[in-house]
Amino acid sequence: MAYVMTTHRLPERDDPKEYQHTIGPGVDPAVEIEPGDTVEVETVDAFGGRIESEDDKPSEALDMPHINPVSGPIVVDGAEKGDALAVHIESIEPRGEQPRGTTCLVPYFGGLTATDRTAMLHDPLPEIVKKLDVTEAGIEWDDDITIPYEPFIGTIGTAPEIESIQSLAPFKHGGNMDLPDVGPGATLYLPVNTDGGHLYLGDCHAAQGDAELCGVAVEQATTTTISVDVVDDWALEWPRVETDEFIMSVGSSRPMEDALRAAYADLIDWLVADHGFDKYDAYLFLTQVGGVRVANMVDPNYTVGASISKEYL
């Protein structure tokens, strides 16, 4: 780890083309950092700010497939294939003019609608846009209801070795996991598949329920501050999360049971490798004390986290 830790900034760009819509190798660094450095990233929202009022129609405002823009890549000096990045989420502050939060129904996208994959003969559900005032004090849903501000990074991942994966998809590299546990105070571990790791992030949410039911959380532009360390020789198959309370493995696949199998199997691997468990003991024990977070049921892969409280480690 570096002795002098520098703070870098990735400011908002005027040109939407300076954002990435895939997470892959071979892209020029947006910033190069040393292990231990801090980066302040001005993220834009998942729509690139294109849904400006409740009169906008998502089907008209969006420029597919150029959605879910991510900032980056952040290239970390010395990170090599077989290492992991440890991304500490320091803070996530809302940014931009009010109403700066957006949720909406996008045609044929979401958990309770036909989609391009769960294809059906139904007409689409109506397009509804809801713009919301967001501050760190909360999200004003309506006159009566304020939702707590519980922000997290929806999309964050490292470049796969050879693929460039659309930023909408979560998989082994992280990506659009939409996992509420990736918020301030947490550390996210991601695999390093290419020299420098090539970290991208964006799509921050001011709040989100389990499974991100309609597919659109309270989307917001933010100033997100992270610091990044390198864990040498820690080859990860799936992303992992650590907080003060728990450790969690994160699987992304379809059907949902496969995402959960991958998450729990990876957590068992972790318990065996680093916490002194026998494989079958871990299997029996997690049966009694494991925790499951369904992060999303709407993306190209569904994402599920499996966790264990640190009190048992």
Added chain:
Amino acid sequence: MAYVMTTHRLPERDDPKEYQHTIGPGVDPAVEIEPGDTVEVETVDAFGGRIESEDDKPSEALDMPHINPVSGPIVVDGAEKGDALAVHIESIEPRGEQPRGTTCLVPYFGGLTATDRTAMLHDPLPEIVKKLDVTEAGIEWDDDITIPYEPFIGTIGTAPEIESIQSLAPFKHGGNMDLPDVGPGATLYLPVNTDGGHLYLGDCHAAQGDAELCGVAVEQATTTTISVDVVDDWALEWPRVETDEFIMSVGSSRPMEDALRAAYADLIDWLVADHGFDKYDAYLFLTQVGGVRVANMVDPNYTVGASISKEYL
């Protein structure tokens, strides 16, 4: 509701044939009660007590398909098709000689093994049995670890109109949901499909993690005390749960995303019918504040609960 509430007892039976292994209509009542009455049920564990030591092999000890015995049916006077039963879980006390808790690996059963349905060419995982001392103070996992005693009813359901469903399977009638929220203090709502409702229960767990990973929680015999009311003219498609903190709809299906779709869609129906929500508002709002509990990933159907905090109702 009755003015005089009676307490009934369903004691442990000596003859295993006096337990049921399906949940269906047309079975003589084990007890007939009035709405509002209380029933103390001496449940046996999911193995009918057949796994008595860590030397027992589940594959030899069990008498398939006669597993997961349930007590009942409890027949409720006046309950008619189209009503719901409201089952209040009063208490769940462990019962029997120590070590009275059991968890184990059953060949080709569980979340991280090939099964009869997710069929593969692998040899089975080893059969491992773990017997555990269980008291209301906790479950002694080993010398270092005590797991909190957080009991619930694993299998509880009402007779379908025409089917008799094996007690291992969860579905619209309830059944083997393995849902940790069905514990003391909660009310479970189940559909009445036949006169009297015909309620069965058993398979209590002293503790269980989300998804019941290996398929066998800390199984225990109990004295479980419930009281039962009838909600007139409340036709339920799926079971529902209410606690002091939340209301929850419970879906059981495969793949897991279908269980979750059913749960969330039913919760939206509930919010619209009884809590003044517009359908799409409920969809957008649950996206931000909904909670998901994965109950099991191991039974003939997977079970998932979708909930909303009462603070929003």
Added chain:
Amino acid sequence: MAYVMTTHRLPERDDPKEYQHTIGPGVDPAVEIEPGDTVEVETVDAFGGRIESEDDKPSEALDMPHINPVSGPIVVDGAEKGDALAVHIESIEPRGEQPRGTTCLVPYFGGLTATDRTAMLHDPLPEIVKKLDVTEAGIEWDDDITIPYEPFIGTIGTAPEIESIQSLAPFKHGGNMDLPDVGPGATLYLPVNTDGGHLYLGDCHAAQGDAELCGVAVEQATTTTISVDVVDDWALEWPRVETDEFIMSVGSSRPMEDALRAAYADLIDWLVADHGFDKYDAYLFLTQVGGVRVANMVDPNYTVGASISKEYL
């Protein structure tokens, strides 16, 4: 096998209550036969004949859950748990007044619609009924198109040991497989789980494409003639089919890949047990020559057959 083979008749019943809507044990025999005997069964269609014109609405005409009526049980003398029934399908002749074929769209039922399990917020698709003239010469779809008459038994199964499964559901006992290979000339093998086997059948189709897309084939009343033998000591996990051309194992589950895994794994078991294959040779060989039939994608379980040509046996 009996030396004198008798032909029995199960004629159409006037009272719909004389049909069964579940497949289970404990039902009085509709007919008792000797192994080798023949039974002529006058089946009614999957709607019990309730959809009589194109003006009928399925949602109004049907009396849920009393749909998909089956005839039986046919009880076979000497059949014991652990045996198999060999059901030879001799002929399937259409029956009743023209237009005697029916297909239709039933709300929230089918392969390209939201359903009770794949629950969504869409309004139902329109209810459309199509009545069709059916003869052994073909099905008159419209003025230009005649579909070949290729009949089969949609629902056929033996009683499980303890469950009574709704006739709409396929599983290990057979049931509503909707498998076009169960037609004249084929032999269907089903497990015997109870003394006498208790065989039920109905829901014959005049034609059906792979996967039974909308969930309703060309439904018809028939005179279906079968003969039934007993195969001693042949415990089947899943139904199996034999024709002049191939042998096939039939899996029913969700998601569809699990149905296919079960089918192929059972076929490997069959090749190893009865055809001299090594397990992994069979796995490699079926990879090159196996055949797959998707029977239905609409029922409570999806059904898929995996087969191998007899030229390789």
Added chain:
Amino acid sequence: MAYVMTTHRLPERDDPKEYQHTIGPGVDPAVEIEPGDTVEVETVDAFGGRIESEDDKPSEALDMPHINPVSGPIVVDGAEKGDALAVHIESIEPRGEQPRGTTCLVPYFGGLTATDRTAMLHDPLPEIVKKLDVTEAGIEWDDDITIPYEPFIGTIGTAPEIESIQSLAPFKHGGNMDLPDVGPGATLYLPVNTDGGHLYLGDCHAAQGDAELCGVAVEQATTTTISVDVVDDWALEWPRVETDEFIMSVGSSRPMEDALRAAYADLIDWLVADHGFDKYDAYLFLTQVGGVRVANMVDPNYTVGASISKEYL
């Protein structure tokens, strides 16, 4: 279409780095052609020829993720986003020294094994390699069995607009569909997402059963001859196939029912747009006459084709 049709050659390369392992935009053309031109492609097998004997272990011989090499991109002059490529498969001839066919079991890959996604605690199945003599007269499986030579292109696709998808994965762009219908005489239609279309192909199979059970067909190096036309203004969501007998839409997703839903829904779109069908008529009609081919149950997405006989068009 061009009046003078040229034949191009893409010969085998000595340097494995001259093959692609992703299908994406932004790669320099391997060859540029005019619409109507023919290309002879010397494909290598899915292992890049690295499994040379039955003593090789796939886990040691392969250089993940550099597997399933494809040739290309073939860039077609004038093809623009919104067009389709029509790829006519002219011939597929085996190439290289005998035994030039390869099938094998790869650890944690296949239809009846735990995988990285359907993660379990089982040890891997054994690694078995089978080398096979392949000619156009057939594949010598053993002394008794010859499998017919029925070749097809396992992996063929066009660049997505922004993603680079690993060559192992099938999706809307085609890719590793492992669809036996993509053989000599067939025309495959693929979407054009980028100027020139950027067509890649490889991974030819000498034979394969439905679903490619163990994940490895009879893999072979070939000389594959295709000709390529451009269909203007025919924006495809999913690949389509046409032969003398049928038209077919091809879906790739998980779970398998979603692949089939996508395929059948796309086929209905095709029937409505180009063949005069009403949407619901097509739905009802395909229910009676549709055909389903399960292409693979082993790749990152499962692939299923839905077809209708041309006699009905």
